[in-house]
Amino acid sequence: MKLDPLQYRDEVLPTDVALVRRIVESSGFFSTAEVEVAVELVEARLSQGTRSGYSFVFADAGGQTVGYSCYGPIACTECSFDLYWIAVEAQWRGLGLGRELLSHTERRVKALGGRRVYVETSSRRQYLPTRAFYLGCGYHEEAILKDFYSPGDDKVIYIRALDMMPKIDGALPRSISDARSRARDCHDAQLPRL
């Protein structure tokens, strides 16, 4: 299937409630309760705005929305973000759209000062393609919480440390705190990335 160039939209509209339901249901992955959670995040954003802590990216191609992501800062952390949801409508999967959407979402996170993106999923066989997707997009497996969802169904946590290497411009640090901040950036940039 030929894909028109993607256009991204951050603004959340009331029509996105039905749209998110349609995209998430199309996956055939999620239980009714999980679909309701996905929809509730959109409703929270619509009613509470940025205070909800949920931001969205919608990917439009050829005049229709074909995928979306939902992300937000993790409370009580300095620069860690959660990727709560990413989904591409079933008929558009496997065309590179998810990778592009994730990459765009990471750029948004970076613009907001984020340095690490966390995402979690189930260890069940059904989620093998989802886990392959995260690994294929530069995430690495950080932790496994045994039997988290149910006996035999672990929670797998992936992370991507966004590249925050400061520009090397040869300029001397302007202050001790500037020097410390540069050192911290360099240290963080060495965190494992795939």
Ligand SMILES: CC(C)(COP(=O)(O)OP(=O)(O)OC[C@H]1O[C@@H](n2cnc3c(N)ncnc32)[C@H](O)[C@@H]1OP(=O)(O)O)[C@@H](O)C(=O)NCCC(=O)NCCS
């Ligand atoms: C996961 C999902 C968002 C990926 O989007 P996508 O557009 O299908 O993925 P892409 O075509 O961009 O694939 C990017 C990379 O992921 C990996 N990948 C994607 N689908 C895969 C599959 N079924 N099996 C193995 N690897 C896969 C590959 O490395 C691929 O790169 P490549 O094509 O160069 O080999 C999409 O399949 C989806 O909506 N799935 C159902 C919902 C879901 O599981 N969401 C995540 C949990 S909230």
